[in-house]
Amino acid sequence: MATVQIEVPTSARERKRNLLDFADWTADEIGALFDTADVMAQVLTRTIKKVPALQGFTVGTLFFEDSTRTRLSFERAARAQSADVISFASGGSSLSKGESLKDTLRTIDQMQADLYVVRHACAGVPHQIARWTEASVVNAGDGRRSHPTQALLDAYTFRGRFPGFDGFAGKRLAIVGDVMHSRVARSNVELWRKLGGEVVLCGPPPLLPPDVAPGVARTHRLEEALEGAHAVMALRLQRERMASPLLPSATEYVARYQVTETALELAHPDALVMHPGPLNRDIEIASEVADGPRSVIEAQVAAGVPIRMAVLYTLLVGKR
Amino acid sequence: MSRLVILDARLVDGSGELGRGDVVVEDGRIAALGEGVGAGVQADRTVLAGGRTLTPALIDLHAHLREPGQEVKEDLASGLAAAAAGGFGTVVSMANTSPVVDEPGLVADLVAKADALRVGGRGAARLRPAASLSHGLRGQALTDFAALQAAGAVMITDDGIPVADGRLMRSACEYARDLGLVVQTHSEDPSLRGDGVMNEGIVSQELGLPGNPTAAEAVMVARDCEVALLTGARVHIAHVSCKRAMQVIEHYKALGAPVTCEVTPHHLTLTDEALRSFDPVFKVAPPLRTADDVAYLRDAVRRGVVDSIGTDHAPHTRAEKELDLGSAPFGLPNIEVALPLLYTRLVLAGELGETDLLRLLQDGPAEVMGWPAPRLEVGAPADLVLIDLEDERAVEPERFRSKAKFSPWAGERLRGWPWLTLIDGEVAFEAPEAVV
Numbered sequence: 001m002a003t004v005q006i007e008v009p010t011s012a013r014e015r016k017r018n019l020l021d022f023a024d025w026t027a028d029e030i031g032a033l034f035d036t037a038d039v040m041a042q043v044l045t046r047t048i049k050k051v052p053a054l055q056g057f058t059v060g061t062l063f064f065e066d067s068t069r070t071r072l073s074f075e076r077a078a079r080a081q082s083a084d085v086i087s088f089a090s091g092g093s094s095l096s097k098g099e100s101l102k103d104t105l106r107t108i109d110q111m112q113a114d115l116y117v118v119r120h121a122c123a124g125v126p127h128q129i130a131r132w133t134e135a136s137v138v139n140a141g142d143g144r145r146s147h148p149t150q151a152l153l154d155a156y157t158f159r160g161r162f163p164g165f166d167g168f169a170g171k172r173l174a175i176v177g178d179v180m181h182s183r184v185a186r187s188n189v190e191l192w193r194k195l196g197g198e199v200v201l202c203g204p205p206p207l208l209p210p211d212v213a214p215g216v217a218r219t220h221r222l223e224e225a226l227e228g229a230h231a232v233m234a235l236r237l238q239r240e241r242m243a244s245p246l247l248p249s250a251t252e253y254v255a256r257y258q259v260t261e262t263a264l265e266l267a268h269p270d271a272l273v274m275h276p277g278p279l280n281r282d283i284e285i286a287s288e289v290a291d292g293p294r295s296v297i298e299a300q301v302a303a304g305v306p307i308r309m310a311v312l313y314t315l316l317v318g319k320r
Numbered sequence: 321m322s323r324l325v326i327l328d329a330r331l332v333d334g335s336g337e338l339g340r341g342d343v344v345v346e347d348g349r350i351a352a353l354g355e356g357v358g359a360g361v362q363a364d365r366t367v368l369a370g371g372r373t374l375t376p377a378l379i380d381l382h383a384h385l386r387e388p389g390q391e392v393k394e395d396l397a398s399g400l401a402a403a404a405a406g407g408f409g410t411v412v413s414m415a416n417t418s419p420v421v422d423e424p425g426l427v428a429d430l431v432a433k434a435d436a437l438r439v440g441g442r443g444a445a446r447l448r449p450a451a452s453l454s455h456g457l458r459g460q461a462l463t464d465f466a467a468l469q470a471a472g473a474v475m476i477t478d479d480g481i482p483v484a485d486g487r488l489m490r491s492a493c494e495y496a497r498d499l500g501l502v503v504q505t506h507s508e509d510p511s512l513r514g515d516g517v518m519n520e521g522i523v524s525q526e527l528g529l530p531g532n533p534t535a536a537e538a539v540m541v542a543r544d545c546e547v548a549l550l551t552g553a554r555v556h557i558a559h560v561s562c563k564r565a566m567q568v569i570e571h572y573k574a575l576g577a578p579v580t581c582e583v584t585p586h587h588l589t590l591t592d593e594a595l596r597s598f599d600p601v602f603k604v605a606p607p608l609r610t611a612d613d614v615a616y617l618r619d620a621v622r623r624g625v626v627d628s629i630g631t632d633h634a635p636h637t638r639a640e641k642e643l644d645l646g647s648a649p650f651g652l653p654n655i656e657v658a659l660p661l662l663y664t665r666l667v668l669a670g671e672l673g674e675t676d677l678l679r680l681l682q683d684g685p686a687e688v689m690g691w692p693a694p695r696l697e698v699g700a701p702a703d704l705v706l707i708d709l710e711d712e713r714a715v716e717p718e719r720f721r722s723k724a725k726f727s728p729w730a731g732e733r734l735r736g737w738p739w740l741t742l743i744d745g746e747v748a749f750e751a752p753e754a755v756v
Contacts, residue, residue: 064644100639122644123528124598143646145528186528211525245511 018137019311020126021146022190030195033310034156040306040313043080054083057316060113062105062129063089063140064120069277070140070149070304074117077308083316086111101125105132115316118142123183136315144181149311150276151187153303155195158231160303161296163270168197174225174267175199176259177235177284178207184276185235189213200225203235204257206246222257227266233274234259234285242283250283260286264294272296321347324745325358329369329706333376333696334683336675343374345702348745353696365747369706372739375678376694377409377445377703379685381475381504382558382582382630383655385411385447387433388426389418394635394723396433399655400444402633402722404748406656407738409703411445412689415452416480422452422463424471431472443721443748445741446703450475453492453503457481462488465495474689477504479558480605482540484510489544493553502689504556505544507565508606512536517645519562519592519607527595529645532607538564545572548579556688557581559632561606563616570625580627580688583617585658588629589665590614590728600641600648601728604634618671621680628684629662629677631655635724653724657715659707661729663736702745705738711753713737721749 016029043051059078063071071087078085088108108116115136118126123143130137141147158173159165173192179185179201192199193216200217201208202225208218219225226232242250264271273285273294281287290297324345331338331353342358344351352358358366385399394402396413403411413430415421421430427449434447451473455461457480465476476496483489483505496503513536518524520531541557545568548555560566560581569581586604591611594602602608620626634651641648654661659681666672683693694703712735717727741749 100642101644102642103639120644122646125644127598128642128644143528144530180525183528186526209525211520211522213525214522 016315018130019148019315020130020137020139021148021187022194027195030191033152033314034159036310036313037156037306040309044306050080050082052082053313054078054081054316057083057115058086058111058113059083059115059117059312060086060088060108060111061117062108062119064125065141067119067141070119073304074140074308076305077312080305080309081313083312086113101128102132105129109133109135115312138311138315141183144183145186147183147187148191149308150184151191152311153300153307154188154233154274154276155191156307157274157296157300157303158272161272161299162230168192168195171230172198172200172228173231173233174202174229175233175235176202176222176225176257178237178241179203179212179235180207180209181238182235186213188233189216200229202257204247204253222263223266226263229267229271231272231274232259232264232267233276236276236278237280237284254283258284258286259289261288261292264289274300277301322745323361323363324365324367324742325361325363326367326369326374326706327358328371329374330371331374331696332675332678334679334693335695338696340371343696343704345742345745348702350696350698350700350702352698367706367740373707373709374696374704375707376682376696377705377741377743378407378659378681379410379694380408380631380633380655381412381556381628381685381688382479383411383413383633384416384635384651385413386417386635387430392637396430396447397437397444398721398723400434400437400447401749402655402720403445404443404741404743405721405738407659407705407707407741408445408655409705409741409743411447412475413447413449414479415450415477416457420452420456421449422455424464424467427451427468427471427473438743438746445743445748448474450477450479450504453478453483454488459484459488462491462495465499465501469499469501475502475504477506477558479504479506482506482508482510486543486547489547490551493547493551493555497551497553500690502554502556504558507537507540507544507557509536509540512539516607517603518595519609521592521610523592523595529595534562534564534609537562537606538568541565541568545569545577545579549575549577552578555579558630559584559587559606560617561587562609562613566616566620566625573625582628582630583621583626584630584632585654585661586652586728588614588617588621589661594728598645600643600645601652601726603645603648603650604652605650618666622672626680628688629680630685631658635722638726641726652728653720653722654727656720656722657727657729657734659738660734660736663709664734668735702742704742706740708737708739709735711735711737
């Protein structure tokens with residue numbers, strides 16, 4: 001193994017225990033995390049894409065909801081730093097197996113992991129688990145609530161790709177689609193505002209109720225949302241919502257809310273287009289946009305591993 | 321003949337303050353009461369009340385005792401002992417058990433078991449079971465109200481599950497009116513409620529938890545009040561949780577609709593902010609609402625709009641409440657803390673008079689059911705509770721008689737704890753502190 005030292009900013013060494021959401025993270029701490037991710041991204045360009053930074057640590061991925069992509073990204077991030085990885089996957093509620101969540105966690109906790117990466121279909125589970133364990137907890141998506149590493153990699157991508165980036169102040173992110181059911185939207189609102197940027201939310205009325213994110217600009221008109229936006233994020237519209245009591249049809253949604261080249265003419269000339277994936281091509285986003293020059297969708301995916309490396313490193317190092 | 325004497329109590333009932341005095345209980349009834357009547361009386365047991373407050377035992381029209389079928393959560397023995405420890409002498413048990421209490425034989429079984437529990441003073445409140453409105457709580461076919469009533473059912477309710485079908489609700493009310501039965505409703509519109517696990521609002525949106533809007537409750541309360549108006553049946557709206565639902569009830573009461581309503585201890589003391597802990601102990605149906613709603617409910621209590629306080633005691637296993645918020649069941653246990661909680665948070669806080677609180681736990685529920693008002697008077701049944709209004713003590717769930725040994729109020733210091741509960745003149749509960 002290559003014993004290459006990695007340089008990280010001093011501020012990142014002030015260890016935080018958990019990443020559940022951004023409530024107890026400052027803009028400076030997040031900035032340091034981005035700087036650490038830059039180092040990690042550089043590691044991933046080397047011939048030998050592995051450093052011993054987390055050797056001896058064990059990362060447990062606890063996925064109570066399926067998500068192969070996010071789990072792989074975290075596992076890659078752990079292994080690239082020489083951490084051991086244990087994985088637990090379980091669909092549905094643990095009660096169906098006669099076991100409470102707390103008992104499940106107690107059992108897993110006997111494996112002595114140092115950090116858990118938790119994904120669950122219900123909001124709040126990472127918070128519950130953080131109360132029941134001494135290990136660190138990273139929220140990998142809980143219900144509609146939060147998906148902080150996705151928001152981090154989105155902002156990190158913007159920071160790296162927006163021409164002449166000089167900070168988030170004055171930069172406007174437009175989030176378009178099913179805001180109500182989206183943990184990606186909630187986390188991005190929280191992070192983008194913490195970093196000093198502006199957010200405007202857009203979607204059909206049933207998917208963007210008035211009490212979502214109080215104090216954040218909102219509109220049901222795509223043109224209003226996109227006007228002058230520096231980044232446009234289209235959210236995945238789940239199939240089961242397309243014809244339901246919530247929406248008349250996919251056709252109606254496409255006509256009014258699809259992010260198209262024409263609609264993007266209203267945005268900032270350098271505006272970037274983002275999508276948290278997986279894509280419903282030609283539903284929430286036109287193919288020509290997803291594959292076009294403004295799209296940084298692939299860069300978002302690529303940012304996933306370095307951001308998660310930085311999160312694991314920041315939470316674990318200095319613990320012993 | 322058995323005789324028990326209580327010396328030097330402060331006597332209070334729904335008619336007001338009766339001064340200090342003694343009470344002599346013979347064969348389950350009050351044989352004498354007043355200043356000095358207990359002096360020198362030979363008795364099997366003499367209780368030195370020391371000025372503590374003696375009042376008729378409380379009545380709870382809404383408790384989930386889980387028998388038959390869910391004894392892992394609670395059973396008649398633990399639930400009725402918990403009720404007695406909470407100062408309750410009479411409890412109406414809900415029918416959402418397994419099997420559902422929808423057949424006369426099941427009602428008769430419950431009555432017989434509960435009667436057996438009271439033999440020999442083993443410490444149990446009186447049980448007056450409710451029976452379900454629909455078979456299996458499926459909301460499709462009516463149960464046989466007349467036969468259920470003959471077997472001992474005092475109330476008809478599908479509590480736990482709203483009656484979605486308006487035609488079924490109407491038929492139920494038509495039968496209930498004819499039989500003089502009270503129909504209690506769990507009023508929430510199922511489609512508007514959706515998969516909500518907490519109050520819909522700023523907090524639910526921030527927490528990313530599916531919300532249940534107050535409109536779901538208000539529209540169903542409106543329907544149930546209209547059906548009461550249409551049929552003339554006595555409809556009792558259970559666990560009103562929000563301002564809008566209460567305003568609808570006020571509207572229909574003003575029209576003279578035969579409607580009464582209940583609020584619970586938790587909806588009077590907790591808000592949706594509690595869900596920020598993501599602790600499923602706070603998951604109840606209807607959900608905990610906003611501080612505005614709590615203030616409105618308290619105001620409605622003061623203005624006499626609310627007829628009764630029912631606990632909606634809903635025990636679950638600890639493991640069930642250590643699931644995620646989506647999977648954990650609705651309901652919390654509270655029958656052992658209801659009185660001290662409300663005494664401390666409402667009476668001591670100056671928001672409600674002591675006799676007003678007692679009225680909502682004694683005369684109020686009796687009036688809802690058409691039962692005689694419980695009174696401290698010679699010849700009345702000796703269902704009594706002696707309350708210590710001074711002793712301040714923390715809520716200790718591990719001491720609960722209920723099998724559900726957890727509480728939203730764990731550790732909270734409260735006053736107004738029951739000291740002694742008598743049912744039919746027998747000691748059904750005695751605080752450890754009371755045993756000399």
